[in-house]
Amino acid sequence: MLQKPHSAPFADLITNLREAMPDLRGALLANAPLGALTWFRTGGAAQVLFEPQDEADLSYFLQRLDPARSVLFLGAGSNLLVRDGGIEGVVIRLGRPFETITIEATSIKAGAGARDMKLALSAARAGVAGLSFLRGIPGSIGGALRMNAGAYGAEIKDCLVSCRGVDRGGRIHTFSNADMGFSYRHSGVDQGVIFTEATFAGVAGEAEAIMAQMNDISQQRTKTQPVNTRTGGSTFKNPPGRKAWELIDAAGCRGLAIGDAQVSELHCNFLINHGSASAADLEALGEEVRARVLKTSGVTLEWEILRVGTA
Numbered sequence: 001m002l003q004k005p006h007s008a009p010f011a012d013l014i015t016n017l018r019e020a021m022p023d024l025r026g027a028l029l030a031n032a033p034l035g036a037l038t039w040f041r042t043g044g045a046a047q048v049l050f051e052p053q054d055e056a057d058l059s060y061f062l063q064r065l066d067p068a069r070s071v072l073f074l075g076a077g078s079n080l081l082v083r084d085g086g087i088e089g090v091v092i093r094l095g096r097p098f099e100t101i102t103i104e105a106t107s108i109k110a111g112a113g114a115r116d117m118k119l120a121l122s123a124a125r126a127g128v129a130g131l132s133f134l135r136g137i138p139g140s141i142g143g144a145l146r147m148n149a150g151a152y153g154a155e156i157k158d159c160l161v162s163c164r165g166v167d168r169g170g171r172i173h174t175f176s177n178a179d180m181g182f183s184y185r186h187s188g189v190d191q192g193v194i195f196t197e198a199t200f201a202g203v204a205g206e207a208e209a210i211m212a213q214m215n216d217i218s219q220q221r222t223k224t225q226p227v228n229t230r231t232g233g234s235t236f237k238n239p240p241g242r243k244a245w246e247l248i249d250a251a252g253c254r255g256l257a258i259g260d261a262q263v264s265e266l267h268c269n270f271l272i273n274h275g276s277a278s279a280a281d282l283e284a285l286g287e288e289v290r291a292r293v294l295k296t297s298g299v300t301l302e303w304e305i306l307r308v309g310t311a
Contacts, residue, residue, distance in 0.1 A: 009086060010047035021064045026052040038077035041230045043279045044086025044309055051095045055166065055196045063170030071168065072308055073194045075143035076115060079233050084279045085310035092194060094142060103128065106202045112142030112195045124214055129205030130159050135214040136221050138233055142195045148182045152217055157182035161199045168192035185237055185304060226264045230273035235286055236301040245269040247299055251292040258285045283307055
């Protein structure tokens with residue numbers, strides 16, 4: 001359940017929105033703290049947070065929202081850093097109505113709010129192979145579609161059949177795999193589209209063997225990544241032919257800290273909030289890492305974590 005904010009740094013837009021959208025069924029919250037909704041557990045508030053009841057409700061909202069009003073989609077908050085000044089405009093978050101998963105034979109349909117790990121587990125229990133890699137990816141299906149999420153030798157593009165989404169004007173679209181314009185950690189679909197559900201194709205397999213594969217992925221992830229910490233996942237994209245963590249390590253950044261923000265000792269392409277780090281601390285640390293890597297290797301690292309809002 002969304003918590004009532006303690007302060008109101010932005011002007012309240014809720015009254016005007018309700019007047020313009022009398023049939024809206026989803027939840028609207030003014031000046032909603034976002035820190036608790038992100039894996040870093042820090043950052044500012046959203047001027048408006050909207051949780052639609054279903055795809056039609058989302059479409060209705062976007063059709064009637066002022067086109068000049070900025071909109072940001074918030075998934076599981078895993079690869080996201082919300083700056084301390086918060087986000088002016090509307091943040092849309094897909095809640096429980098978008099978390100359903102249905103399986104027929106080797107075809108899997110999942111709402112964009114479903115967690116990647118839950119989809120992998122559901123497929124394994126149903127004896128559907130080909131989606132185990134999602135066990136090692138934090139986040140939701142919507143975010144995975146947007147960034148062509150991948151791990152352990154596989155990517156979303158390898159198993160996606162089609163997906164649905166709503167554009168900034170409220171129009172509903174269906175996208176085939178080819179329509180997505182996938183590349184490394186990127187989808188070519190317009191950034192204004194909010195994905196609502198996806199259909200994946202797996203292959204028949206033995207549930208026990210698939211679960212064993214997933215357990216191996218889980219154990220490998222635990223050994224090599226700072227799981228169960230306040231982190232945002234991989235901080236920087238791997239440059240062509242290089243590994244970001246190796247460049248960061250070679251630049252002497254393993255364990256580097258600014259306040260409670262630290263480069264992980266276990267995997268130095270992860271930033272950690274040890275408790276009281278601000279978004280500014282984490283971003284400054286990331287920029288210091290980028291500067292040192294550029295100085296030592298000549299490579300400019302590209303952020304994989306999305307940084308949003310005002311400082």
